Amino acid sequence: MSNTKDEVRGCIDLGSSYFRLLVVRGRFCVGGGTSPVFRPECVEIRGKSSLHPGGVELLSHHESRRYIGWGDYLQKDGKIPGWKIDAAGDALVELEKEAVVLGCDSLYIVATNTVRMAANSTEIIERFGERTERPVSILTFTGEAALGLTGAATLVDRSGEILFADPGGTSTEIASSRGGRIDRCSRYPYGTHSVRSMIVRQVSGAISAEEFLSLSRRTVRELKYRFDACLQDSDPAGFEHSLLPEGLESPTILFTGGTAVSLAVILGSMKRKSPAFTELAGVTRGDLSLISRRLAGLFSRGRQKDLPLAAERVELIIPGLILVRALMDHLGIDSYNAVTRDLRWGVILSGGRMPGGYCVNE
Numbered sequence: 049m050s051n052t053k054d055e056v057r058g059c060i061d062l063g064s065s066y067f068r069l070l071v072v073r074g075r076f077c078v079g080g081g082t083s084p085v086f087r088p089e090c091v092e093i094r095g096k097s098s099l100h101p102g103g104v105e106l107l108s109h110h111e112s113r114r115y116i117g118w119g120d121y122l123q124k125d126g127k128i129p130g131w132k133i134d135a136a137g138d139a140l141v142e143l144e145k146e147a148v149v150l151g152c153d154s155l156y157i158v159a160t161n162t163v164r165m166a167a168n169s170t171e172i173i174e175r176f177g178e179r180t181e182r183p184v185s186i187l188t189f190t191g192e193a194a195l196g197l198t199g200a201a202t203l204v205d206r207s208g209e210i211l212f213a214d215p216g217g218t219s220t221e222i223a224s225s226r227g228g229r230i231d232r233c234s235r236y237p238y239g240t241h242s243v244r245s246m247i248v249r250q251v252s253g254a255i256s257a258e259e260f261l262s263l264s265r266r267t268v269r270e271l272k273y274r275f276d277a278c279l280q281d282s283d284p285a286g287f288e289h290s291l292l293p294e295g296l297e298s299p300t301i302l303f304t305g306g307t308a309v310s311l312a313v314i315l316g317s318m319k320r321k322s323p324a325f326t327e328l329a330g331v332t333r334g335d336l337s338l339i340s341r342r343l344a345g346l347f348s349r350g351r352q353k354d355l356p357l358a359a360e361r362v363e364l365i366i367p368g369l370i371l372v373r374a375l376m377d378h379l380g381i382d383s384y385n386a387v388t389r390d391l392r393w394g395v396i397l398s399g400g401r402m403p404g405g406y407c408v409n410e
Contacts (some may be wrong), residue, residue: 064119065216189235191406199393271374307368
């Protein structure tokens with residue numbers, strides 16, 4: 049235990065749909081380098097507490113969130129309006145106070161694609177600076193993907209090959225790792241908000257279940273084409289934009305984010321699984337087809353409130369389903385594991401020490 053330290057660490061993720069707080073109480077590995085990518089196990093704990101392979105003996109954790117939904121504005125003129133920035137600032141302050149009440153020793157605030165791509169990104173950060181004294185780190189897509197993989201992989205065996213995807217609100221990040229070392233990161237400029245815009249252009253008024261399914265299939269094909277047509281890209285860390293990385297024959301496939309988790313929750317509710325989904329659940333193409341038919345029936349009858357989701361998440365579940373199905377077609381996979389752990393876990397495990405190329409505003 050000489051290499052560990054009891055701490056309470058937290059992270060606020062300023063996402064496209066939600067601002068989300070995670071506070072972790074545990075015994076963290078101290079020392080051992082500055083990279084957040086897969087710290088080695090440093091202690092062996094027996095008993096009720098479990099040692100997760102990210103370098104922390106987890107004692108407890110707390111999560112909270114506030115719906116913002118400002119990712120929609122990237123589909124309009126790309127600029128976040130002032131009143132929405134004020135509302136987002138209020139949510140940030142509320143979550144920060146919540147973390148302090150929980151005794152958080154170290155709190156990290158990270159922003160992802162909406163802030164990164166907003167036309168008035170500088171204004172957003174400046175106005176947040178008037179509300180909090182803590183710095184806001186704007187993650188690059190590489191930082192977002194790598195930290196997301198790091199967090200999600202605390203639930204699985206890291207010794208083999210892992211393929212990670214985060215189908216988010218305004219972008220989708222993909223990363224892969226071998227033997228605990230991340231080797232590829234990719235980004236696609238499509239998320240649930242952009243897919244919703246694609247659907248709205250094709251619908252006027254209520255539609256039947258059959259029309260719903262037909263629309264979904266058409267949109268999946270169009271989105272897959274867009275995924276496939278993405279041009280080669282690069283980032284300061286040197287990772288290249290690519291399809292499924294060469295050489296990955298049978299990786300552990302992890303999908304995280306609100307959409308992946310919501311679909312797993314719906315699936316568990318439909319199949320009345322016991323125990324209910326908590327942190328990790330397998331999802332297949334057949335499962336998504338089942339969910340699609342379920343959604344078609346509910347939405348055509350105006351009974352979408354029957355879904356076990358918050359109202360704002362219900363509005364995004366159809367675009368999210370289409371996004372995930374197109375991503376699976378693009379990657380050529382038949383199943384994945386939905387995980388609740390995400391970049392917040394990666395940020396917390398990093399102890400706030402970000403490698404070069406992980407932040408826009410380093």
